[in-house]
């Protein structure tokens with residue numbers, strides 16, 4: 320894993336954007352894996368700014384998001400579809416028909432999960448996957464204990480994750496209890512991974528990622544087995560790594 324340490328959230332977002340823009344310019348038909356949550360918001364903002372200023376084009380780009388809550392419609396402001404439209408897609412020249420996110424508003428989420436896995440395969444797989452990390456080491460919505468072989472599936476969200484995400488909802492009760500997520504096996508098939516880590520609340524997770532064992536109890540640890548992972552981490556996230564190493 321290649322680690323780039325940066326000063327703060329702003330610099331992490333800038334560096335991540337520069338990384339993505341370079342890939343998009345080199346490969347105008349890139350299959351780009353996207354993440355949600357608080358971490359990549361700054362990255363998306365930089366992509367929009369660059370698109371407006373330098374006209375970097377996303378016309379030929381296809382995107383696949385990691386996950387979606389079950390039970391929220393696309394129009395629900397807390398759905399990840401809404402998030403992606405609102406934070407990125409509406410402001411770049413991407414063809415909306417080429418932006419894929421699991422649909423959590425279906426009668427048969429299991430069927431949706433299998434179809435999503437096939438969809439990624441049929442497009443030739445993901446070239447570059449952007450990832451954040453949960454404080455318990457989750458990637459996508461793959462909670463501790465998820466098999467490293469898992470494909471896109473349905474998960475019961477842990478209390479930790481629901482509490483962490485409650486800040487986006489009116490109350491903890493409003494946070495869905497289930498989600499559809501790419502599996503760890505799905506993520507590991509990406510040719511390249513860019514993991515963003517920001518803030519002191521992630522410092523324990525970052526430390527465990529670097530110094531802990533590879534274990535299904537800490538999903539992100541699987542990334543040590545991937546041949547092309549780049550981590551961009553800010554100083555606050557690195558606080559334990561720097562003190563304890």
Ligand code: GLP
Nearest residue numbers: 355356357358451452453459460
């Ligand atoms: C969320 C998402 C993940 C995200 C992680 C961290 O639950 N499903 O894809 O990476 O948790 O979120 P944040 O960036 O808000 O800390």
